[in-house]
Structures are given as structure tokens and as C-alpha cells.
Amino acid sequence: MNMESAISPPMNPFVIHPAVIKEKRQEAPEIVTFRLQLEDPAIRKQFRFEPGQFNMVYAFGVGEVAISIVSDPDHPRELDHTIRIVGRTTDVIGRMQPGDRLGIRGPFGKGWPMEEAKGSDILIVTGGLGCAPVVGAIEYIFRRRENYGMMNILHGVKAPHDLLYRERFDAWRAHPRTHVWLTSDEPGKTWHYHVGVVTELFDRVQFDPNHTFVMMCGPEIMMRVASHLLSQRGLTPDRMYVSLERHMACGIGLCGHCQLGPYFICKDGPVMRLDRILPWLGKSGI
Amino acid sequence: MARPARSFRQGTKPRLAVMKFASCDGCQLSILNMEDELLSLGTVLDIAYFPEASSRRLAGPYDITFVEGSISMPEDVQRLADIRQRTTWLITIGACATAGGIQALRNWADAEEWKRAIYPHPDYIRSLSTSTPISEHVKVDFEVWGCPIDKRQLLRVLTDIIGGVRPRLPHHSVCLECKRQRQVCVLVAKGEPCLGPVTQTGCGAICPGMARACYGCFGPAEGPVAAPGAPPNTHALAQQFHRSLGLIPVEVIRRFRGINGYLQPFREESHAWESTEDTHNQG
Amino acid sequence: MNPSHTASWGILNRRDFPRLLDALRTQGYRIIGPTLQDGAVKWGDIATVDDFPVGWRDHQSPGHYRLERTESFRYFDIVHGAESFKPLTFAPRETLLVLERTHKTFVATPILPDPEPLAVLGVRACDLAGLAIQDRIFLHGPYADPYYRARRDRLFIIAVQCTRALDTCFCASMGTGPQATAGFDLALIEGDADFVVQTGSEEGARLAQHLSLHPVPPERLRQEEIRMAACAASQTRSIDQSALPRALYDAHDHERWDDVARRCLACTNCTMVCPTCFCHGVEEQPDLMWTRSERARVWDSCFTPDHGYIHGKNLRPTIKDRYRMWLTHKLAAWIDQFGMSGCVGCGRCLTWCPVGIDLTEEIKELIRSRQASGS
Ligand SMILES: Cc1cc2nc3c(=O)[nH]c(=O)nc-3n(C[C@H](O)[C@H](O)[C@H](O)COP(=O)(O)OP(=O)(O)OC[C@H]3O[C@@H](n4cnc5c(N)ncnc54)[C@H](O)[C@@H]3O)c2cc1C
Ligand code: SF4
Ligand code: SF4
Ligand code: SF4
Ligand code: SF4
Numbered sequence A: 001m002n003m004e005s006a007i008s009p010p011m012n013p014f015v016i017h018p019a020v021i022k023e024k025r026q027e028a029p030e031i032v033t034f035r036l037q038l039e040d041p042a043i044r045k046q047f048r049f050e051p052g053q054f055n056m057v058y059a060f061g062v063g064e065v066a067i068s069i070v071s072d073p074d075h076p077r078e079l080d081h082t083i084r085i086v087g088r089t090t091d092v093i094g095r096m097q098p099g100d101r102l103g104i105r106g107p108f109g110k111g112w113p114m115e116e117a118k119g120s121d122i123l124i125v126t127g128g129l130g131c132a133p134v135v136g137a138i139e140y141i142f143r144r145r146e147n148y149g150m151m152n153i154l155h156g157v158k159a160p161h162d163l164l165y166r167e168r169f170d171a172w173r174a175h176p177r178t179h180v181w182l183t184s185d186e187p188g189k190t191w192h193y194h195v196g197v198v199t200e201l202f203d204r205v206q207f208d209p210n211h212t213f214v215m216m217c218g219p220e221i222m223m224r225v226a227s228h229l230l231s232q233r234g235l236t237p238d239r240m241y242v243s244l245e246r247h248m249a250c251g252i253g254l255c256g257h258c259q260l261g262p263y264f265i266c267k268d269g270p271v272m273r274l275d276r277i278l279p280w281l282g283k284s285g286i
Numbered sequence B: 001m002a003r004p005a006r007s008f009r010q011g012t013k014p015r016l017a018v019m020k021f022a023s024c025d026g027c028q029l030s031i032l033n034m035e036d037e038l039l040s041l042g043t044v045l046d047i048a049y050f051p052e053a054s055s056r057r058l059a060g061p062y063d064i065t066f067v068e069g070s071i072s073m074p075e076d077v078q079r080l081a082d083i084r085q086r087t088t089w090l091i092t093i094g095a096c097a098t099a100g101g102i103q104a105l106r107n108w109a110d111a112e113e114w115k116r117a118i119y120p121h122p123d124y125i126r127s128l129s130t131s132t133p134i135s136e137h138v139k140v141d142f143e144v145w146g147c148p149i150d151k152r153q154l155l156r157v158l159t160d161i162i163g164g165v166r167p168r169l170p171h172h173s174v175c176l177e178c179k180r181q182r183q184v185c186v187l188v189a190k191g192e193p194c195l196g197p198v199t200q201t202g203c204g205a206i207c208p209g210m211a212r213a214c215y216g217c218f219g220p221a222e223g224p225v226a227a228p229g230a231p232p233n234t235h236a237l238a239q240q241f242h243r244s245l246g247l248i249p250v251e252v253i254r255r256f257r258g259i260n261g262y263l264q265p266f267r268e269e270s271h272a273w274e275s276t277e278d279t280h281n282q283g
Numbered sequence C: 001m002n003p004s005h006t007a008s009w010g011i012l013n014r015r016d017f018p019r020l021l022d023a024l025r026t027q028g029y030r031i032i033g034p035t036l037q038d039g040a041v042k043w044g045d046i047a048t049v050d051d052f053p054v055g056w057r058d059h060q061s062p063g064h065y066r067l068e069r070t071e072s073f074r075y076f077d078i079v080h081g082a083e084s085f086k087p088l089t090f091a092p093r094e095t096l097l098v099l100e101r102t103h104k105t106f107v108a109t110p111i112l113p114d115p116e117p118l119a120v121l122g123v124r125a126c127d128l129a130g131l132a133i134q135d136r137i138f139l140h141g142p143y144a145d146p147y148y149r150a151r152r153d154r155l156f157i158i159a160v161q162c163t164r165a166l167d168t169c170f171c172a173s174m175g176t177g178p179q180a181t182a183g184f185d186l187a188l189i190e191g192d193a194d195f196v197v198q199t200g201s202e203e204g205a206r207l208a209q210h211l212s213l214h215p216v217p218p219e220r221l222r223q224e225e226i227r228m229a230a231c232a233a234s235q236t237r238s239i240d241q242s243a244l245p246r247a248l249y250d251a252h253d254h255e256r257w258d259d260v261a262r263r264c265l266a267c268t269n270c271t272m273v274c275p276t277c278f279c280h281g282v283e284e285q286p287d288l289m290w291t292r293s294e295r296a297r298v299w300d301s302c303f304t305p306d307h308g309y310i311h312g313k314n315l316r317p318t319i320k321d322r323y324r325m326w327l328t329h330k331l332a333a334w335i336d337q338f339g340m341s342g343c344v345g346c347g348r349c350l351t352w353c354p355v356g357i358d359l360t361e362e363i364k365e366l367i368r369s370r371q372a373s374g375s
């Protein structure tokens, strides 16, 4: 028997903290960015995060969803979340307006290797619809452009209309020492970029495998193929990182939902070094 | 505050109607049984048409229409189409509406012959030869399963719609709920042919809680049509009923051909046993 | 429980057994133990020694559980009940938070469980091993679970050593039983005329002082060791862990998964009765006015359609995927995650599987031959 801890409960990781919506930006028809501020000053003050980490974002009476933090870690008093409206909870969140409250638990998980990658060239590979987890890393680098080398951003979609948020890619393209490569599996009238799968772009991109860090996010099969091709180009798996997605209910390694092989994506990830996760990546039925 | 955006005209209460087709009224009774909640329901909803409960009959259109009962008479089809036209949300409630109900047993029989056998003047009886779920005739926005429905589930769906949230109910087995309630499994401990493993949750595992086998009132787990290799595995359970619990094929058929017997997973299972009914050795 | 505690032994006469209940009650504990309920044995309140299932023993085999009358006057002839220890610390359903709307915002209030002191009598070695695993998960990860902790810290645990194994038991091969060696306050071995009482913690030793124990002849302790060893030797099932976790990871495409998928109902029972499974979901229940909402944690399972759901698709749609998830997690991934197997060999998942699937048979096939699946 030890009654002590029952008397003075330690921090409760299930408690949801209200955050006020300061700003709302409609990025695309189904994509919104919220700027949030935690209401409780004490919690706000101690809140620190890394690019690639996520919050469990809560809509009152509806539920929580895992959402990456895309704002800059040097300004942790305000948190930006870019949310794609895909279902029951995000639907409600998407209709919220400035002044409304969302709930937050976080930050959770492991982020991108921003420190290790300092001084290296960066290759970002993304695919599919929206890829919030890398956005935080990209913006992080742009704010500290001098700390990083050449930046190549490769993004592939199935069809031209899947390119949500084209303006953002255009904005990134404007940064120094930055190339943005877009491709679509299917051609389209307004599509003046490459046609083909994202991995085809690798042949066009110049990089030095010994001085490059790769950050990937998207369908697991795509990341699997990409990592294979990049290995052939001389990149070692310890310089490749992926961000993964699984069902998340707790975000703190307790509920069991986010498992992928021996890992809990919420606490061992969502960002993982490729060599750790490669055997599990894109395997069917797990 | 976190505003659950309303899909209804601002400032007005959503108008609710309750409509009935072939059924026993049990599900409407479940609504009436919500004594505790009816009062607050009245403050958030305008109960515009609910003959069972009140003489107030406001004409449509309605925001939410609950439909009870199955389509079993020729004129039902047109009336249903009209209801569909006049409502935003069409929500079927109960196994009659979602699965054709117990009266769907006629779908396996010669309904004309039944009529002749039962009624002195069979000519007076105007009914279709089948009893079919509402979703076979019009688009249904949400289904609340069960015979009768569970009032907590119904309340949950209403709460979501009022709050502007898409309703969602769980699709897993009754067993999960049975175990959450710390009940002793009647199949394992008593040899009862419990349908809980292949039946959708929702009832609160009432029957196993009373030491009885589940009858499958909430229909097949994971939905009305089973995907290949996905639950419910009715076949494995039927085998267990037959081989280990000693049910003969006709008894196996009776288990599956109940209130929800017309829904594909249960229907196909009972059919499979029909062909082996004489041989007694389903393989 | 203090790991540095030095165990001591004593003998409690059978007629003095009620003193144990009295002593616990004096200390303020509510007492629960094995009781007869609904044709099975479950945890229930113990008011007097008559509440124990005296004169009953349990028969368990895959998919089958029956109680049988005996002439015995012992209290603990039932090996283990329908439930593991799990619901006592990890509740099947419990409210985590109540959220209330205020003027513009909302407040979240945690609802911690009532830490009523609870003595559990009749805990088996496998139960304790399961509890140790759950402690590892809920208390010793990066985030400790305050709800689990509140239920856990109030416990006084009295183990009963096993001298009879069920047909379904295989704790010996998992290294978790039949003898409980740690994790209890007191442990009992039931003999015909008396109990051998072992202390396992300072709290246990303090309680033992109220029991007027007699010294134990060393010969007696040796006899009991032999009885427990015989219980271990009588177990017929086993899991060969030498090739795990690798062998099971490598069996991803084995055809046996197709075979078991034809038999498995994906009903979740195995995960529910398993003392170590920890998956849970959260149910949100707002009131009609949308002014108050309750978030409750409920047991979940990798056999449910939601477990592998990410927006737009289910990563594990088939029964095959889900059975593979359960077995691979339980017997392989668990070792990587927590440094131990997720199975303690209690055999409950065999007994309480409605179709009697036996994981010891499945794992044997899966790691014996590494045939590739046809599909
Ligand atoms: C680490 C991580 C970071 C992410 N970052 C972002 C981001 O920055 N931006 C973004 O837009 N998305 C992000 N996502 C994806 C986002 O979490 C999902 O799109 C979101 O959970 C879907 O919510 P929903 O609207 O479908 O809500 P719901 O459908 O209400 O889902 C809420 C929760 O239940 C689960 N769920 C959904 N549907 C069902 C169902 N039918 N049955 C059972 N469970 C269900 C979901 O997995 C989710 O955990 C991220 C995901 C992860 C894991
Ligand atoms: S009693 Fe029925 S519902 Fe309950 S666990 Fe057993 S088979 Fe499942
Ligand atoms: S897997 Fe089965 S035998 Fe092993 S601990 Fe769980 S219930 Fe017991
Ligand atoms: S994933 Fe399955 S086997 Fe693993 S703890 Fe959860 S329910 Fe148990
Ligand atoms: S193994 Fe047995 S208990 Fe587990 S899900 Fe399958 S049928 Fe149910």
C-alpha cells in the first residue's frame, strides 16, 4: 500500500487544455490553418516542441485528432495547425472560427533531426494529399536558411487536382538555394510539371549522398520505393527519416492503437529513422 | 465556445418527425421510454409529427425523420418516396426498417400460400410478397439498428445531429461489450448458442447478462454486407454450434434466420445450412 | 511492495483462517476474492470465509469452462476465474474527464477513481505476472497513468500458490508460475489442515503479526516446493520462446494465418480476458444541450474494425490481419516493446475463445515451418 501518490496526483496526461483560435486561414477548399493560443498562462509558458511533433487537438463533445505542429518552435506561445477536413472530427474543427476554443494535449512524439541535419543538404520527399508533418521542418529551415545547405522539395500526387495548396509550393520555390519539383501520376490540362511517379524525379535531382538528409512523408509504399532508389544513389538509411501515420487515441504510448511492428508511432515516432522502420514500411495488413 | 456548427436554420429548433411502416411500434416505444430525456429533447427539438406521442401533426418539411418499419405493402413505396422528399435526415430505426424485420421471414416462403392458410378471406390482404429494408427503396442517411433500438444509441445520434456532427455508432461485436460489463460467457460456460460474436454491439449485451444467448437483434457485426475475409465469421460460429454445442442444421438455421435474418451475412449462413439440412454433416 | 523485503514463513491453522479476513478489515480493506457467480468464478466481495467457492473445482479446455462439485473443504480449489486481475487495476470502462462549457471556453476536470483500500485474496502467479506487465505499461513508460495508479496503489495482494494446473495452463513454459515469487504482500499455500503463509512486503509482514502464525518445519517447505514442481510438470502445453520474436516476424506470410482466419470470429474475447492486453479507446458523450461532455476510457481490442482505422481506410480489414496483429503483438512485438513476452501462460484466451482457438498450437505451426502463404 502506498497512498501517497493517490493523495497528490502527478500530472495527468489525459487532461485537455483549452486553446483559443486567434486566426483562421483557409488554405484550400478542405484545408485550414489555425493559430492557437493555450489559455492557461502556466501551461503556455512551459510548452516547448520540435518540428514534426504533434498535438492531440480536441473539439468539444466530439473527440481528438492527432495534428502536427507546423509553426516555429522558437515561438511556442502560439501554435499553428494545418488541418485537412476528412471526417467527423476534422469536419467540426474546420467550421470553428476565431474566438472559438479547441482543446490541446501535447506536444507528443519525436520530431525531425533538425540538429543533426545542420550544415547538410536537405531532400524532402512527399506524396499524396497534404503532408503537414514536413511543413514544420521546411518552414524551420527557411527561417534558418544559413544553417542548411541545398534544399530540394519533391512532391508527387496521383492526379493534378490532388495538388491541394499549390501556392505554398510556389512560395517555397522563391527561397534561395531551393528547388521544388512537382509531379503527377496522371497528366492534366493545367499541369505544366512532370508527369510520372515521384520517384522518377530522383534522376533529375542533384545531391551529394554523403551530405544530404532525407525527410519523407506520404504513403508508406511510396516511401519504401523512394528509400530503395535513394539507397541506390548512395544514401545510407541512417540519413533518411520518415514521418508515419497510424490511428491514435492517446498519443502517449498507452492505448495500443498506433502500433507498427515493434513500435508505437506516437512515442517512438511519428518521425523515425528509416533503418529502424524499413522492415515494416508499407507491409500489408499491419 | 467550441461551436458545433448547426446544419439547421439559425435560431430555430430542428423539426423531428416519426413515421411508421410495417412494424410492432416497439422502437417508437423506445423513444417514448426516454422519460428522463424527453423534456430536454423538447427544448432542443421541435417534435412536429409523432402520432404515437402527440396529436400535434405539423406538415413537413422536416429536418430529421425517423422511419420505423419495413416495406411490405404496395402503397408503402410511394409514401416512403414522399417522406424522403420532405426531410433532410432520413434515419431508419429498428430491425424492420434496417433489415426487413421478422416479417422478412416471408422472403423465404410462399407468401400467397401463407395468406391462404392464415386468413379466412385472403383476397382482402394486400401485401407484397417480400418485406424489405427502407434502404432498398430510398437513400438512408443513417441507420439505428436493433430490435428494439437502444435508447442510448438513439439519443446519441440525435445529440450528434443537433450538434452538427456526423453521427457514428460502433460496429464491433457484442462480445466486447459483454466482457466490458464483466459478464460470464454463456457460450463457453453454459454451451448456449450465443450469436454475440457475430452480432453488432448496441444493446448493452443484455441477454448474456441474463444468462441467455444473444439472438442477434442488432444485426451482423461490422455492417450489412461482409467484405471478403472480414467479420462477421458466421460460418465458424455456425460450425461451433453444430459440432461442439450439438445443434442440428435446422436449429443452426433458426439461430441465423431471426429478426435480422435477411441481411447478407446471416442470410447466406442460413442458406448454406439449408443445403446440408438432410445430410447433417456440414463440412 | 518492497523488493528488498526478506521473506518469512509461518503456519496458519485452518480454523484461524477467518482471522486473516478480520485483520484485513481492521486495517480498513474491502476484501475481494474468488466467488461463484453465473456458473463461473469471478472476483466478488468476501464477507466471511463461506463466500469462497468451497467444494467446487473448475475444468477448462479450449472453448469450454465448467464447474464441478467436489467433497473438498478447501477454499482455493478453483485455479482461476473467468476474469484476470486486469479489471481491478485497468477498469473496462471509466470516466477520464468531464468537460463543461463555461462562458466562452470549457473546463476539463479529471475524475480519478476512488482509492478505496482493496485486499485481493486468491491471486495466482500468472495474475501477478500479468499485473507486473501492466505496471510496466501504465506506470513505467514516459507517461504514467494516474487512473491506473490510483487503482493500483490501494491494493493489498494475497497470492495463493498453485498446486493444480488446468488443462489450459502453460505458465511453466512462460517462466511465470506456478509459484508466485514476487509482487504479493502475502502468499498462501493451502494444505488440508493449514496454510503456509509467506510474507512478500513490509505491509504483509505487519499484517502477518495479527495472525498468530506457527513456525514452519523446513521439511514442510520442501514438500510444498515439490507439490508446486509437480504442478509445473503436469502442464502439457507450452510455447517455445527461443526463436521469438524473430520467427514470428518472419512468419508474416505464413499460410497458417489463412487457416486460423477461417476459424477465428474476431470477437475480441481473447484480448478481453488476457491479463496483459491494454488497448483502450475513448468514448465521448456530450449531453443534448452540448454544455457538458464526458470522456470515458473503454477496453478496446485489435480485433475491432476501428483499431486499425485511419481516415479513409482500415489497415487491418480482414480477420487474418487482426489475428496476426494479436499474436504478433502478444508473442513477438511485446518483447521488443517491453522486454518481456506479452503472454504469461494463463490459458484464458484458450478457454474463453468461443471456438476454442489455442494460441500454443497456432504459434507452433507458425514457427515450425516457414511456408509462404498462397494468397
Ligand atoms: C502523428 C500524426 C500527425 C498528423 N498530422 C496531421 C496534420 O497536421 N494535419 C492533418 O490534417 N492531419 C494530420 N494527421 C491525420 C489526422 O489525424 C486524421 O486526418 C484525423 O484523425 C482524421 O480525423 P477525422 O476527421 O476523420 O475524425 P474522426 O473520424 O472523428 O476520427 C477521430 C479519431 O478516430 C479515428 N477514426 C476515424 N474514423 C474512424 C472510424 N470510422 N472508426 C473508428 N475510428 C475512427 C481516427 O483515426 C482518429 O484518431 C496526422 C496524423 C498523425 C498520426
Ligand atoms: S456470452 Fe455471447 S456475447 Fe458474451 S462473450 Fe460469450 S459469446 Fe460473446
Ligand atoms: S495470451 Fe492467452 S494465455 Fe497468454 S496471458 Fe493472454 S490470455 Fe493468458
Ligand atoms: S494490440 Fe491486440 S494483442 Fe496487443 S495489447 Fe492490444 S488488444 Fe492486446
Ligand atoms: S481467437 Fe477466439 S476469442 Fe480471439 S477473436 Fe478469434 S474467435 Fe474470438
Ligand code: FES
Pocket (backbone or CB within 6 Å): A247, A248, A249, A250, A251, A252, A253, A254, A255, A256, A257, A258, A259, A264, A265, A266, A267
Ligand atoms: S496513440 Fe495510444 S499508444 Fe500510440
